[in-house]
Amino acid sequence: MEWILEPWPWYVAGPLIAGIMFLLLFGGRTFGMSSNLRTMCTIGGAGKKADFFAFDWKAQRWNLVVVAGAILGGFIAANFLSTDISVEINPDTVTTLENLGFASAGEAYLPNELFATNALTDPKSLVILLIGGLLIGFGARYAGGCTSGHAISGLSNLQLPSLIAVVGFFVGGLVMVHLLFPLIF
Template sequence: MILQTLSPALTSLAEVNPLEYSGPAWSPYLVGALIGVLSMLTFYFSNKPLGASTAYARAAGMLGNLTAPHHTQRLKYFQDNPPKIGWEFMLVLGVVIGAFVAAWSGNEWTGRLLPLMWQDRFGADSGLLRVLVAFCGGGLMAFGARMAGGCTSGHGISGTLQLAIGSWIAAICFFIGGIVTAMLMYAV
């Protein structure tokens, strides 16, 4: 059943040549090499793996300190990991800025809330739906990252580079989850 559902998607993927991408974009080989260099430098200078989920947990702690400081300071996690702007937070900020620079320099900046693929599937007036789906998806990913002890960058980049079995299993599950979600949302 699952293989029959995946078969058309796999056939269409086999027909796609990634070297013949029609739009302007950064080379995936260059970007992959730069991520590898960044990961090596992160290990060298901080002796820590590259990851982003800690930044979100600390941002939540900083918001908690603003809104309910007594409660936040009593939580065991924030006693062990004080909410602060650390290198992980700056990494996330750098990812946002880097995404903007990449889109702008590659002439891919659209300024649109709804990509054409989303509009084709859900309609041009589905902006609120997209925001809700993105918010809920982000919340689920943050929860999953804390449960798994790391996020896609922590497991998918740093953990797999260290040949950690748990990280390889997590990375495989990330891809399976992404494929299933795309198939459900876009009827691929």
């Protein structure tokens, strides 16, 4: 049972993802997390205000189960299956992050300086999280889907717009890390 406590190698995780994609394609479904926000807004009555939200949300119930499973799975993994939450990253990266003020670099997936409860009292952290959330939400909507939808579902369907979006996500990530991140921090 020790294997479940370790990260799974690519040759296990990759075929599992491919198998899920095959089942989704076979069932006529597409995978993506950002589409659930539209579904939840529709459930909340947003279809009365905007035509974009006027659709049969019950046809997307299965995708809401995927979100619930991701949340529950993340909770179980973090609280019951994780023995060590440290992250193995390049020592040079840890040094760079520490120089930028991230003392928790290499200790956790999410830096405590931005995501701990006490960070919500820091105006700079709060502004960064709010602006980042708005940009991610806008970007996912503007790109017609999120990174998981385009990179996993769209590319497996050989969709050119998904390839363009994935290249854009990658380039945007490089610009953020190498140009904007040092300016912000």
